[in-house]
Amino acid sequence: MSAWIRREVVVRRGWMDDRAFLVGLTLCQIAPGPNAINLAVLIGTALRGGPGALAAVLGMVGPPAVLVLALGAGLAALRDTPSLGAIMAGLGAAAIGLALANAFELSRRNLRTPGSLVITAATAAAIGILRLPLPAVLAFAVPLSLLLAARER
Amino acid sequence: MNPLLALASLFGGLSLLAVGGGNAVIPDMQHAAVSLGWMNEREFLDLYALSRVAPGPGSLLVALIGQKVAGVPGAVVATLAMFVPSCLLMHLAARFWYRLRDASWRGVAERGLAPIGVGLTYAAALALMRGTEHGAAAYGLTAASAVLLSTTRLHPLLVLGAGAALGWVIGL
Numbered sequence: 001m002s003a004w005i006r007r008e009v010v011v012r013r014g015w016m017d018d019r020a021f022l023v024g025l026t027l028c029q030i031a032p033g034p035n036a037i038n039l040a041v042l043i044g045t046a047l048r049g050g051p052g053a054l055a056a057v058l059g060m061v062g063p064p065a066v067l068v069l070a071l072g073a074g075l076a077a078l079r080d081t082p083s084l085g086a087i088m089a090g091l092g093a094a095a096i097g098l099a100l101a102n103a104f105e106l107s108r109r110n111l112r113t114p115g116s117l118v119i120t121a122a123t124a125a126a127i128g129i130l131r132l133p134l135p136a137v138l139a140f141a142v143p144l145s146l147l148l149a150a151r152e153r
Numbered sequence: 154m155n156p157l158l159a160l161a162s163l164f165g166g167l168s169l170l171a172v173g174g175g176n177a178v179i180p181d182m183q184h185a186a187v188s189l190g191w192m193n194e195r196e197f198l199d200l201y202a203l204s205r206v207a208p209g210p211g212s213l214l215v216a217l218i219g220q221k222v223a224g225v226p227g228a229v230v231a232t233l234a235m236f237v238p239s240c241l242l243m244h245l246a247a248r249f250w251y252r253l254r255d256a257s258w259r260g261v262a263e264r265g266l267a268p269i270g271v272g273l274t275y276a277a278a279l280a281l282m283r284g285t286e287h288g289a290a291a292y293g294l295t296a297a298s299a300v301l302l303s304t305t306r307l308h309p310l311l312v313l314g315a316g317a318a319l320g321w322v323i324g325l
Contacts, residue, residue: 001210020251023250023251024247024250024251026259026263027243027246027247027250028243029173029174029263029266029267029270030259030262030263030266031239031242031243031246032168032169032170032171032172032239032242033168033169033171033174033175033236033238033239033240033242033243034171034174034175034210034211034212034236034239035174035175036210036212037210037212037236037239037240037243038239038240038243041240041243041244041247042243042247045243045244045247045248046247046251050244053240053244053247057236057240060209060210061209061210061213061232061236063209064207064208064209064210064213065209065213065216065228065232067207067208067209068203068204068207068209068213068216068217069216069217069220069225069228071203071206071207072200072203072216072217072220072221072228073220075199075200075203076221083321086320086321086323086324086325087317087318087320087321088198088199088202088317088320089195089285089291089320089325090294090316090317090318090319090320090321090323090325091199091202091206091313091316091317091320092195092198092199092201092202092281092285092291093287093291093292093294093295093298093316093320093325094202094294094295094298094312094313094315094316094317095198095201095202095205095206095281095298095313095316096198096278096281096282096295096298096299097294097295097296097297097298097299097300097301097302097312097316098205098298098299098302098309098312098313099176099274099277099278099281100275100278100295100298100299101298101299101302101303102176102274103271103274103275103278104299104303105303106267106270106271106274107271110267110268110270110271111267111268111271115268116264116267116268117268119268119269119272120268120269120271120272120275121272122272123268123269123271123272123273123275123276124272124273124275124276124279126276127180127181127272127273127276127279127280128180128275128276128277128278128279128280129279131180131184131280133181134167134170134177134178134180134181135170138170138172138269141269141272142172142265142266142269145265145266145268145269146261146262146265146266147265148265149260149261149262149264149265150261150265152264
């Protein structure tokens with residue numbers, strides 16, 4: 001999604017230069033929250049302050065929200081259709097594959113040191129297998145990982 | 154508890170914990186939705202899958218959860234609770250970010266938080282597999298989809314659509 005936003009904002013409309021976009025994208029990935037929404041806030045803020053941020057987020061979330069809720073209502077209405085269970089099971093299984101493919105891609109781009117591999121594996125196991133609560137895991141993993149990153153160079 | 158209040162406190166609490174993106178809080182959302190009796194894991198996976206198929210940010214999964222719990226008001230409350238805190242923080246941060254002279258800690262934050270974000274993406278996939286009667290055929294489909302999407306340039310919607318069709322054909 002960020003590649004597509006870059007094309008619109010940097011290449012087609014010239015609202016920002018490439019460097020400002022990339023520096024901002026880094027902030028969006030560091031700051032908590034969905035990256036695409038963060039990017040909308042960042043671009044809106046850079047161009048027109050608070051009102052710009054609000055307009056950007058409403059544009060990003062509003063129309064798709066209407067569509068996704070229509071899909072949700074459709075799913076609820078069709079719940080008793082016999083074949084729907086199999087279709088959704090197939091869709092769900094493939095969607096988990098998409099999450100895994102995202103994780104592979106992120107691993108390839110971000111995991112360059114043994115320490116970062118260990119942090120990734122431990123975080124995945126703590127949340128995904130041991131089901132530890134996220135705040136506790138972050139309270140431990142964030143300082144440790146920042147420390148490792150700071151000592152790298 | 155009133156369902157709207159429950160939605161607001163759940164997603165408001167998770168908003169600032171979404172390190173590396175919206176995927177980070179999926180395991181906690183799933184755990185809360187199931188333990189509060191809102192849905193089972195299978196229904197959660199259905200909503201997750203819908204949020205991937207629909208255009209727009211995948212984080213609109215929160216709107217679908219809110220809708221299932223309390224209709225359109227639930228969707229609005231869940232979406233606002235999830236997005237307002239992180240958007241406010243982002244808005245404040247964006248105003249300072251470009252003025253920073255010393256960029257060295259930017260790199261540290263980026264390199265330090267990335268492995269956690271990656272780990273949380275794996276955790277989301279693991280959590281979604283759990284408790285959804287994921288049999289051998291479903292695991293096969295998940296693996297095939299992951300391999301196809303990692304090694305080819307096929308559009309994700311095409312692969313997800315093929316998964317749905319295959320699920321229907323083999324009666325998953």
